[in-house]
Amino acid sequence: MAAAVATAGAGVAALVLGLLLTEPFRRLALRHGITDRPSARKAHTKPTPYLGGVAVAAATLAASVAVLLPRGVFDPVLGVLLGGSALMCVLGLVDDLRQLSVRYRLCVETTAAAVVVLAGGSPSILGGPFDALIAVVWIVFVTNAFNLLDNMDGAASSLCAVIGGFLCVTALVDGQVGLAVLMAALAGSCLGFLFHNRHPARIFLGDAGSLFVGFTLASAMTVVHSHVEGLTGAAVLLLSTLVPTLDTTLVMVSRYREARPLLQGGTDHIAHRLRRLGLTIHQVVRSLSVFAVAGCLAAGLVGHGVLAPGVALVAACVVGVIAVRLLLALPAAPHAAPAAPAAGIPYVAPQLKPMGGFGRRHRPTAVPHSRAARKSATLPGTSGAPAAPQ
Numbered sequence: 001m002a003a004a005v006a007t008a009g010a011g012v013a014a015l016v017l018g019l020l021l022t023e024p025f026r027r028l029a030l031r032h033g034i035t036d037r038p039s040a041r042k043a044h045t046k047p048t049p050y051l052g053g054v055a056v057a058a059a060t061l062a063a064s065v066a067v068l069l070p071r072g073v074f075d076p077v078l079g080v081l082l083g084g085s086a087l088m089c090v091l092g093l094v095d096d097l098r099q100l101s102v103r104y105r106l107c108v109e110t111t112a113a114a115v116v117v118l119a120g121g122s123p124s125i126l127g128g129p130f131d132a133l134i135a136v137v138w139i140v141f142v143t144n145a146f147n148l149l150d151n152m153d154g155a156a157s158s159l160c161a162v163i164g165g166f167l168c169v170t171a172l173v174d175g176q177v178g179l180a181v182l183m184a185a186l187a188g189s190c191l192g193f194l195f196h197n198r199h200p201a202r203i204f205l206g207d208a209g210s211l212f213v214g215f216t217l218a219s220a221m222t223v224v225h226s227h228v229e230g231l232t233g234a235a236v237l238l239l240s241t242l243v244p245t246l247d248t249t250l251v252m253v254s255r256y257r258e259a260r261p262l263l264q265g266g267t268d269h270i271a272h273r274l275r276r277l278g279l280t281i282h283q284v285v286r287s288l289s290v291f292a293v294a295g296c297l298a299a300g301l302v303g304h305g306v307l308a309p310g311v312a313l314v315a316a317c318v319v320g321v322i323a324v325r326l327l328l329a330l331p332a333a334p335h336a337a338p339a340a341p342a343a344g345i346p347y348v349a350p351q352l353k354p355m356g357g358f359g360r361r362h363r364p365t366a367v368p369h370s371r372a373a374r375k376s377a378t379l380p381g382t383s384g385a386p387a388a389p390q
Helices: 002-031 052-071 076-097 102-120 129-149 155-173 177-197 206-224 231-240 242-257 270-276 281-303 309-329 371-378
Strands: 351-354 362-365
Touching: 002 052, 002 155, 002 177, 052 076, 052 177, 052 206, 076 102, 076 177, 076 206, 102 129, 102 206, 129 155, 129 206, 129 242, 155 177, 155 206, 155 231, 155 281, 177 206, 206 231, 231 242, 231 281, 231 309, 242 270, 242 281, 242 309, 270 281, 281 309
Parallel strands: none
Antiparallel strands: 351 362
């Protein structure tokens, strides 16, 4: 009972902190021009500030540490996980402010994931060192899947609250109080942030938030299920993250079929296609959340031996293939001309400047702190259409 009370307290504290901290970070982002500007491949129509993810990370870490330290359940594995999550927030914040190369981001993400797996373990799927490799790849995949999924008001934060809540209950049932508290804090902070991020969003997570929540969820997932063996581990990991996995698969297949760069952004995600089908933004977010709940419930049934993991994996793959095929049949948003700049915000043409690092290549840059313009210039376009982030 005491563990459940502490877990609930962490969730409530993080919710309040996420609700209160978001507004100061929103004003800070507006003051310094750290905004996501509209483009042909963006759903929003006016510049929207980033830094919401910093508020989510601060609320999650503060609430977790405040609850865990007095109870004396702050173990080394949890410390490593929190350190890796904080690093992801810093990495994403730097990328929000100044474009980082994909290789550099993947290198940092892989290193952090490897440290978490070495410290906390991972599900035993194939046996031997392959399990650690699979876990590292999975953490990096889910981290970037949430980065891609952050493409519509309230989508990423809602799904994080659902999956985080499921992991919280799983950890609490297994007696892993520290991880339960962390997941409750993450879910609570996302719910508090959702008050500002629901449509029409007043602030976005940014890379600082999407990388943070994706890495924290994926890392906690591997540690919570580190005692699971065989197909059960694979089934639980896949079912718990079914929505972000399907979304990433959909956009990769879509861009490959259209001969577009895989990292080029666009409005070809699940959320955008459902919008083109006629659903409102609120309906899209609710639909994705319900689908995520179904996946998490199926993962829980597999974890407790009620549902056979082999059957669950086959069913998930069949559902995934059908869903991707049906969604590919839905129209993605057309590639329109670039949106006109908002009133009072001057347009600055991109200019080439040398860049150090891998190969000392050149890349275009634009308005300082304008991540949308900056990243759109970085990625190659197709058919004369301007490129933009997801």
